[in-house]
Amino acid sequence: MANNHDYNTPEQGAQDWHVPLNDNFDQLDVDVELRDVAEERESYEPKDGAKFLETDTGIxxxxxxxxWNPILAMGTFDEDGTLQLDGFEGAVNITSVTFDTDDMTRSVGNGARAIHHGAVVFADSTNTKFLSKGPDEVRSQMPIYAPAFNTTSARAAKTAIEPVDPESALAGVESLEINSWTFKNADTGRHIGPMAEDFQESFDLDGDDGSIATVDADGVAFAAIQGLAARVEDHRDQQAAEEDRIExxxxxNQTxxxxxxxxxxxxxxxxxRHKPSTKADD
Structure with missing residues (x-):
């Protein structure tokens, strides 16, 4: 047996070779992946730890x-580059695809499809396809809840730093159309905010027209607040000058x-003094 496997090797001169060999065969049932079409899966004994690959689905x-419990799906690509994971509807719904460059993708959920290098995609329980749109990104079809989201913002992590005009940021916010709306494919209640297309156009950022990065939304809000504070301060100065002028x-006027x-x-x-006298002359 190979040195990197923990198999039993009968000792020279042993009379009961069948015992360690049977143990080895039991171990092989776990170590060696079974492969067959999906309809034949139940004909194999699901020994604890054994692996079975459906050759027609990649699951x-x-x-x-x-x-047998689904744990992994090896994806295949059709002619247009779409990742196919037909039939993978198990309780775990974790898919893993290895590209030629050995970059790994991860997809979780029924409709999740990570089709770019290093992408991670989380989808919900519906059958709606939810695809990655670029390499080395994380996308979620579901709302994400957490105590806090910590955005990388250290000066050391940034380059090409340029100042922002607070007045321009405030003007951009003033020009945005703010609406209340609900998502078409997600029951997350009503939301309020600008459209991503309008946001990108107003602030000339490099994001896509389908989303607003929270770091950009926060930055715009901070800059607009500074612009508003500057306006308030200017108004106060003008008011003080007007009060001084009035005083x-x-x-x-009093003078x-x-x-x-x-x-x-x-x-x-x-x-x-010059009033004429009215006394009669004597």
Missing amino acids: VYEGDGSS ALEAE LRDRLTSLEERLASLEG
């Missing part, structure tokens, strides 16, 4: 001592009122 099953005008009062008093005094 791999593992025995648990009483039944100066009021002081000037003019005081001068007018003084002039009126002087005029009254002059009129009193």
Whole structure:
């Protein structure tokens, strides 16, 4: 037996070679993958740990001592490059495909299809096909729930850093049409937000027209808040300047009122001095 397998080798001169050999045959049933068409799978004993490959579907099953359970599906590609995993509807629904470059893809779910190098795709329980759209990406057909999503944002991880004009970001947000809507193929309730196409056009980013990266949405929100804060500060400065102008005008008006009062008093005094006497001459 090969050195890298734990098989029993009868000792020289042993009389009971059949015992270790039978043990070896039992081990071979687990170590060596069984291969046959799908309709013949139940004719094989599902020994615990044994593997069975359906040659017509590419699905791999593992025995648990009483039944065969799907654990892996080796995909095949048709002429247009679409990954085919027909018949794989087991409880686990994990698919794995090895490309020529030995890059691995992972697909989970009934309609999941990872057709690009290094892609990972999570699909729901429906039969709707959900495909990867590029290499080295993760896509999910389902909502994802987690305590927090930590976006890589360290300065050391970035390059080609350029400043953003907060006023332009605010203007872009103001120009967006914000709507409430529901997804066509997912019952996740109503949502609110802009359309991805409008978002990409407003901010000239490199994302696709079908999605909005959360890091971009957060960045736009931060920049727009700064733009709004700058507007508020400008308004406060203008208001303060206006209040100072009004205060100066009021002081000037008070001075003019005081001068007018003084002039009126002087005029009254002059009129009193030059008022003709009405006493009759003796």
